[in-house]
Amino acid sequence: MSASISIFDTTLRDGTQGEGVSLSADDKLKIAKKLDDLGVHYIEGGIPGSNSKDIEFFKRVQELGLRAKITAFGSTRRKNTEASQDRNLQCILESGAQAATLVGKSWDFHVHTALQTTLEENLAMIYDSILYLKQNGLEVIFDAEHFFDGYKNNPEYALSVITKAAEAGADWITMCDTNGGTLPHEVYDIVSTVVSNLPQANLSIHTHNDCELAVANSLSAIQAGARQIQGTINGYGERCGNANLCSIIPTLQLKMGYDCIQADSLKQLSNTARFISEIANVHMPVNQPYVGGAAFAHKGGIHVSAILRDSRTYEHISPELIGNKQRILVSELAGQSNILSKAKEMGLEFDPSNENSSKVIDKIKDLEHQGYQFEAADASLELLLREANGQISELFTFESFKMLVEKSAGQPVVSEAFVKVNIDGQSVYTAAEGNGPVNALDNALRKALVQSFPSLQEMHLSDYKVRVLDEKDATAAKVRVLIESKNVSNTWNTVGVSGNVIEASWEALVDSIRYALLGQINQNDKHSNIESQHGLVNH
Template sequence: MKQQKPSGQRKILLYDTTLRDGTQCEGVSLSVDDKLRIVGVLDKLGVHYIEGGWPGSNPKDEEFFQRAHSLKLKHAKLSAFGSTRRKDCAANQDDSLAALVRVKTPVACIFGKSWDLHVTHALRASLDDNLQMIADSVAFLKSKGKEVIYDAEHFFDGFKANYQYALATLKSAWGAGARNLTLCDTNGGSLPHHISETVKVVKAFLPEASLGIHTHNDAECAVANSLESVRQGCDLVQGTINGLGERCGNANLLSVIPALKYKMDLDCVSDDQMNFLTEASRYVCEYTNIVPNDHQPYVGHSAFAHKGGVHVSAVARHASTYEHLDPALVGNKRRILISELAGRSNVLFKAKEFHLDFEKDPKAVEKVVKHVKEMENQGYQFEGAEGSFCLLVDRLVHSSKPYFDLKSFRVVVEKDRQISGLVSEATLKVAVGDKVEHTVAEGNGPVDALDKALRRALEKFYPSLKKMTLMDFKVRVIDAAAGTAAKVRVLLESRDHKDEWGTIGVSENIIEASWQALVDAVEYKLLKDSKK
């Protein structure tokens, strides 16, 4: 599906550096395979440039570019990163520039010095030498057929120290044929008004030049600084997925992109690509092995979660009362949480979602709200445990009977030196009507053994249970201050061929908590089937 572009809409190019600057993030180490997978995600997301790494700096990046060469990208161009030539060597003799030519990417991005102090003290070159190094390097790469993006390192700090010199370095790169001059807030300390004033001066100084922005988040302004730069005339934004990067990270493209498109009405990615935003975030979390931040703007699990009773009733009437954007636009979902703040409206909203129709009965509503609050005091949390919530409503409102009755169970865990690992065995006695079943089963762990024994007992009465599987099992200690007497909360995720549901159990004993969640998982499946 092609997006209809209003004519005359300004186009903003997105330059992703997750695979280069993003990998500077503490705790992130990507294999070549991970990097290639992330390239696929970025291409699907619709970024225009993917910076793959710094060839010549390490063998992993060399291998990446070798393998990336055969990728068929639908959208993005691959870019390789490097620096301007060394001070006392011609551009065609420089190893780092040679590596950029060798990797055969259509784009090369090189950084050079903009801050006079860095030129004289870090490079130990004269100010004029540095201008020549920039011009030579850009011209050399251009002569090899590359599209060259010039990164002006420390531009904003350099501009403060000596603006005339900082501007001269840009002129040097532009004159030598750079496609874009990207202004870098390398130390990440700039604020939006500072960025704004500086970009304005650069734009007036080189009105013909295409400008870009590369920001870091040390003052928590990376996204704001990027957006402000665009407002002042930059038409390329560099950043990373989920804001990965060294120290406090780079500008988070996942926040930049929807702001450009929906709040500034600029052309950057299509509607379909935008719908992939949330998934893109999760994939990159997966590949970088970073736990997703639930509260990440736009894409976080909680980004459109409503908990306060007043909010919920307002959102139920009109979503925009407490939402800055329709979550579906960025591939995210609105969530209504049942919580201790829960008023009637949360419970009703949730009930509606699950087609539990009891809102016309005010007594029933009060009963459910009261019960939910009591259970939350004991440590239950119905966020993510919709199965348990529906059962609770069903029991309270319809006084429904349980599908089976536990008589007793026993779980044995045995460790034997002769056998590697542990063996768990569950023995179980349950009644269905006036029939009593007595079963035994072994499992990978005590919960698995209980699950198997329970199904063995129930499947002849309820054959649809064969279609149900346990997907995930999460345990959290909830009253840590109480030491060993702390309670645990067990959250089970189950599914059948059609749905997924979560159930919960709370107890000081992990087996008991697991059992509660397991019983709810089975009962919810049976309740759900009976409604059809």
């Protein structure tokens, strides 16, 4: 039977110390529920003695009935005081948490420099604090801060610290690589020594990513005998971040044979990572292992041809195991296999022997040469493929647009757009203002169409990106515009390229609208003779 590994999540505490991460009490409660659904064993909620937000979290989280143990964080008692008189320890007891994480110094340098006390008093602070919380019914996890640096500087004292914590009754003893500078072989050797010195102790590992080794160091500790890992979702944390549980959990479970969470729960991992990224309002790297959007994305034609025969040729696990999915990217590197796979994914019939297949491949390569990027704009790609397959019947055609941008002294810039489109042979002319030229164009275009297509009221632009393609050309350079749009049930991305940022934005806007209307396009045979919009916007 494989060994079980306890997963201790500190996204809500250590993760919030990362730059740009700020969570309200409501945010923390939503994330705690999501972490509990995933199946982590401990959720460290924050520091109840530090701020009203964390106090509110600990009060309200009890109403959720979570399976995970809610843990409060704090430090050992102050020097030369009684544990029962320490305000920080009292706040932990009053929080209602089931467990406490106590951090104490294990590096003699820190004892002398940061605490400015004796080595003996530091040991007493650790012992008294753990014993006091244990006597009051809490489970205690002791975080030996800077343990690996302390061990390398003074192994005898570092070992005496965690031995004292064990004597006081700590349920878990955590070895912390607080500065993130330890190497995997050092972690393995030091943890192995600790295991031999404290064979009955439950050992935990807490690593930081300053050398991009937090995951590797955590796995090394497990191999040496640790049985709990502390980390955060998406690796959030101070400086370079903490150990990323999104990489650690599947590696332990799928590759190293340990039990961490239920297999069905593992399928929620990608969704959990993205959910927390959204709540934290922190961009999730597309190339993040396991859960990133590009983790199982394939672009080269040879690769795609191989994975269509057997995905094991270029995928180390099945993406479905962790709730991700295989993606086929279409670009200038694409071969016929890419197009066929993408068409199949979209539910299109695409005959490889048909002349249109080779034409659309050539067209995509030519457009990518011009600066288009379809791997980041699936909606524009789908419109191209549907056109090549004769499945697009346009509901409107573009006639013209004009822009007015006015700036008066002491007044904000005013942008106004005038758009003319043709719907069922009738010209529709509208004008609208916006907080910028693109917003004004978007408002005017949708204003022209919404009477005929009321479903457009449900969609909106959710992201807008501009990239200069030829920087050497300065203000005359081509730009690529990527637009993300959303409605109540879907998100899609479109692309436009031009030497004029307004025209590039217009192309992406029009594709966004066309994609939103795809359902009506396919159901509306009476419009089958209206010419293709792509020709009109001069792709």
